[in-house]
Amino acid sequence: MSEALGRDMSDTLDAVVVGSGPNGLSAAVTLAQAGLRVTVLERADEIGGGTRTAELTVPGLKHDICSAVHPFGVASPFLSSLPLEEFGLRWRYADIDLAHPLDDGTAGLLSRSIDETADGLGPDAKRWRRMFGPLLRNFDNLAADALGPLLRVPSHPLEMAKLGALSVLPATITARAFKTEAARALFVGCAAHSFRPLGSLMSSALGTMHVVSAHSGGWPAAEGGSAAITRALAGLLESLGGTIVTGCEVKSAGDLPSARVTLFDIGPRAIAEIIGDRMPARRVRGYRRYRYGPAAYKVDLAVREGIPWTAPDVGRAGTVHIGGSMADLAAAESQVNRGIMPERPFLLVGQQYVADPGRSVGDVHPIWVYAHVPSGYTGDATPAILAQIERFAPGFTDRIVAQQVMTPADFEAYNPNYVGGDIISGQNSLRQLVSRPVFAPDAYATGVPGMFVCSAATPPGAGTHGMCGHHAANSALRYLDLTAS
Ligand SMILES: Cc1cc2nc3c(=O)[nH]c(=O)nc-3n(C[C@H](O)[C@H](O)[C@H](O)COP(=O)(O)OP(=O)(O)OC[C@H]3O[C@@H](n4cnc5c(N)ncnc54)[C@H](O)[C@@H]3O)c2cc1C
Structure with a gap:
């Protein structure tokens, strides 16, 4: 444990948060807003977890190491309630949120305007409006329920029922409502963010939420890089009296300072390693069985x-x-989920500099790309990734000035939450979509009095929205008999 920690922690703290990802910081802010004295412990030398930015290729070029675009950052009822602009956060919007190029040289385009998007989809215009328009009308209510535990009575049952009706089917079935390949591919590409096979039940859920979030608040990047979100949350926390200690890895219960409540922004298996001997045996088994994708x-x-x-x-x-038609995407995602590396993988490409030109140096731009690959994949996926982009942009490889690769093993070394390279902190299986990390009345309680899990392994799951942290902190406040929202 670091010396700084030893000096600061001589007496019992109100709250300790282990991990400074967006959920750890959101939990800490929620607790500090309630008047608690909070300390965050972070193993890395830099805070932010999956929300950091660095010069990875050429000097001056700002690359987002993990999260890059933030539909659920702006949709988050918690983050949007905070004065983060006062701490330097500015959202930047590209004209078009998402493009999905096809082999015939055309592309499906998704933008904030549902009318512009629908009109661009020609024969599918009416269907697009009819499918997503009703959810858009009360999106704030929908986000308040959908970005939380699903196993509870929703505050807005009508909106949740509409979302449920669209979510339950496999994405490839929902997409068949459209006639054009552009609309089909746009929708299944959004659904593929879940890393779930696109022919499986509930695989439409994330696709629907991504489309509707684009039409509601857009898919912005943070000015200067995603680390601006981290800096703003940390600045707010410190203004509320919270402290953050870096270079402090919690490996066992003995590393934990004495506190009235402790929240873990880490995965269930790691929590079982740290406090397993204090947890009910059934909960330990559940945490150890938590599945990664x-x-x-x-x-x-x-x-x-x-x-x-x-x-x-x-x-x-x-x-x-990137991935081509709906059928191509479904085939690639099915292979990845069966442990097979596809020849033509699904890619997410980020061009954040389009919205935020300050990230480039002259005419050299940072491009953020990742492919979906099997868990723990040890091969070299770079040629397949470059070939997929070249397929829709001939001559692209000649323009590459520098590159840096992060393999699944690199991800896990960078952040132990990414087990086997799973960047969404746990498989979106049917069971883990509905109840994660285990089936329990309070998803955030570890079974040890005063100890909670606040990472993306809890509802509503992955993404830079801070809602897992906020909900977990509210559980902790209820435990302390303090008011929680
Ligand atoms: C490549 C990639 C792309 C992504 N793209 C997007 C995107 O575009 N949009 C989006 O919204 N989301 C995206 N995400 C997902 C998003 O980054 C995560 O869902 C989010 O960061 C999860 O936040 P968290 O606070 O739960 O955990 P994390 O961000 O994982 O933070 C956990 C923190 O805990 C620390 N820690 C771990 N173990 C210990 C320990 N024992 N002791 C002390 N500290 C510890 C870690 O170092 C880390 O800082 C992406 C993620 C990756 C990796």
């Missing part, structure tokens, strides 16, 4: 003049989904 394989690129996309307007999009 497929992995990410990331390549950060410095590209002169950006990517020369064939389809018009793809260069104006903040995010690009």
Whole structure:
């Protein structure tokens, strides 16, 4: 344990949060807002977990190491309630939130305007409006319920029933409502963010939420890089009297300072290692059985003049989904979930500089790309990734100035929450979609009085929205008999 920690922690603290990812910091802010004295312990030398930015390729070029675009950052009832602009956070929007290029040289385009998006989809215009319009009308209410535990009575049952009706089917079935390949691919590409096979039940859920969030608040990037979200949360926390200690890994219960409540921004298996001997045996078994899904394989690129996309307007999009038609995507995602590396993997490409030009150096732009690959994949996925982009942007590879690769093993070494390279902190199986980390009345309670889990292994799951941390902190406040929302 660090000396700084030893000096600061001589008496019992109100609250300790282990881990400074967006959920750890959101939990800490919620507790500090309630008047608690909070300390955050972070194993890395830098705070932020999956929300950090660094110069990974050429000097001056700002790459987001993990999270890059933030539909649920702006939709988050908690983050949007905070004065984060006062601590430097500015959201930046590209004209087009998402583009999905196809082999015929066209692309599906998703933007904040549902009318513009629908009109661009020609024969599917009416269907697109009819499918997503009703959810858009009360999106704030929907987000308040959907970004929380699903196993509870919703505050807005009508909105949740509409979402439920669209979510339950496999994404490939929902998408068949559309006639054009552009609309189908746009929808299943959004659904693929869940890393779930696209032909499986409930795989439409995340696709629907991503589309509706685009039409509601957009898919912005943070000015200067995602680390700006971390800095703003940390600045707010410190203004409320909270402290953060870096370089402090909690490996066992003995590393934990004495506190009235302790929250873990880490995975269930790691929590079982740390406090398993104090937890009810059934809960320990449940945490050890927590399942992880497929992995990410990331390549950060410095590209002169950006990517020369064939389809018009793809260069104006903040995010690009690569993988071709709905059938191509479904095949690739099915393989990845069966442990097979696809020849043509699904890619998420981030062009955050389009919204935030300050990230580039002259005409050299940072490009953020990751592919879905099998859990723990040890091969070299870089050639397949570059070939997939070249497929929709001939000549692209000639423009690469520098690159850096992050394999599934690199991800796990960077942050132990990413087991086997799973960047969404746990498989989105049917069971873990509905109840994670285990089936329990309070998803955030570990079974040890005063100890809670606040990471993305709890509802509502992965993403930079802080809602897992906020809900976990509210459980802790209820435990302390303090008011919680
Ligand atoms: C490549 C990639 C791309 C992504 N893209 C997006 C995106 O575009 N949009 C989006 O919304 N989300 C995205 N995500 C997901 C998002 O980053 C995560 O869901 C989010 O960061 C989870 O937050 P968290 O606070 O639960 O945990 P984390 O961010 O994982 O933070 C956990 C923290 O705990 C620390 N820690 C771990 N063990 C210990 C220990 N024993 N002691 C002390 N500290 C410890 C870690 O170092 C880390 O700082 C992406 C993630 C990755 C990796």
